[in-house]
Amino acid sequence: MRMVSVVVPTFNEADNVGTLANQIDYALRGIPYEIIFVDDSNDDTPDRIRRIMEENPYVRLEHRIGETGLATAVLKGFWLSEGDYIAVMDADLQHPPTVLRSMYIALEHGAEICIPSRFIKGGSDGGLGPYRKLVSGVARYIGKFSLPCLRHISDPTSGLFMFRREVIEGAPLQPIGWKIMVEVLALGSYTKVIEIPYQFQARPTGESKLSSRVTIEYLAQIKGLRKRAPSHRETRVIRWTVDKMKEAEEKYGF
Numbered sequence: 001m002r003m004v005s006v007v008v009p010t011f012n013e014a015d016n017v018g019t020l021a022n023q024i025d026y027a028l029r030g031i032p033y034e035i036i037f038v039d040d041s042n043d044d045t046p047d048r049i050r051r052i053m054e055e056n057p058y059v060r061l062e063h064r065i066g067e068t069g070l071a072t073a074v075l076k077g078f079w080l081s082e083g084d085y086i087a088v089m090d091a092d093l094q095h096p097p098t099v100l101r102s103m104y105i106a107l108e109h110g111a112e113i114c115i116p117s118r119f120i121k122g123g124s125d126g127g128l129g130p131y132r133k134l135v136s137g138v139a140r141y142i143g144k145f146s147l148p149c150l151r152h153i154s155d156p157t158s159g160l161f162m163f164r165r166e167v168i169e170g171a172p173l174q175p176i177g178w179k180i181m182v183e184v185l186a187l188g189s190y191t192k193v194i195e196i197p198y199q200f201q202a203r204p205t206g207e208s209k210l211s212s213r214v215t216i217e218y219l220a221q222i223k224g225l226r227k228r229a230p231s232h233r234e235t236r237v238i239r240w241t242v243d244k245m246k247e248a249e250e251k252y253g254f
């Protein structure tokens, strides 16, 4: 069976990592997996993760000292990962770990990238307030307008996705800003994407690390990718409904 590496960037998420690891373990029962926490915290998040590691041998920790940055953390996780499939997920439970199982099944059905979406039938972005919805909507449309590879992707700016390792092999990914999925979609090698609906959750505890610098970095990233990304690619984007997801899971039979 193919193994999945779940890369989780963490910055002061002490109260979330335990629940997250338990939920990932449950969601991926029967599937070989590893969780790689790439942590830049200055609270006791790394100690909490070390405690989880005593109970769960599939959890790994890369604790960086004197270095921060979401994109560099996620890229570090990619290079450390050993799975056939690589997933990225936030630590704050806004991305429900149950979608990991559906993403895995979508890749087993031939997708090279699976992107959970808040904006297709069955999905919701209920976890965000009106101001954040507006900012994130504007960012999404700037991305879609500027980069043709994002045009048919309904939720290209989130931090939740899974892909086959080969997608990024040799891709000149740069650790700019927060939107690593945009970098992978613009520079990776793939022809088939499956989107699945999911319900974005409210952050239960801990603080948002989002700042206005993130917006500026995003605009710089998009500008750079307009030059660096191939101008044409053939991609099929398939949208699964909730029923299709259930059917695929039953057919997969584990």
Ligand SMILES: Nc1nc2c(ncn2[C@@H]2O[C@H](COP(=O)(O)OP(=O)(O)OP(=O)(O)O)[C@@H](O)[C@H]2O)c(=O)[nH]1
Pocket: 008, 009, 010, 011, 012, 013, 038, 039, 040, 068, 069, 070, 073, 089, 090, 091, 092, 094, 159, 203, 207, 208, 209, 210
């Ligand atoms: N390693 C590392 N992780 C980070 C850094 N900044 C943020 N993160 C993590 O990246 C993920 C996303 O950050 P959030 O603050 O939740 O950002 P967001 O989801 O856009 O914002 P909210 O909706 O307000 O939660 C979380 O798991 C953070 O802990 C960083 O500098 N280094």
Ligand SMILES: [Mg+2]
Pocket: 090, 092, 094, 203, 208
């Ligand atoms: Mg969050």
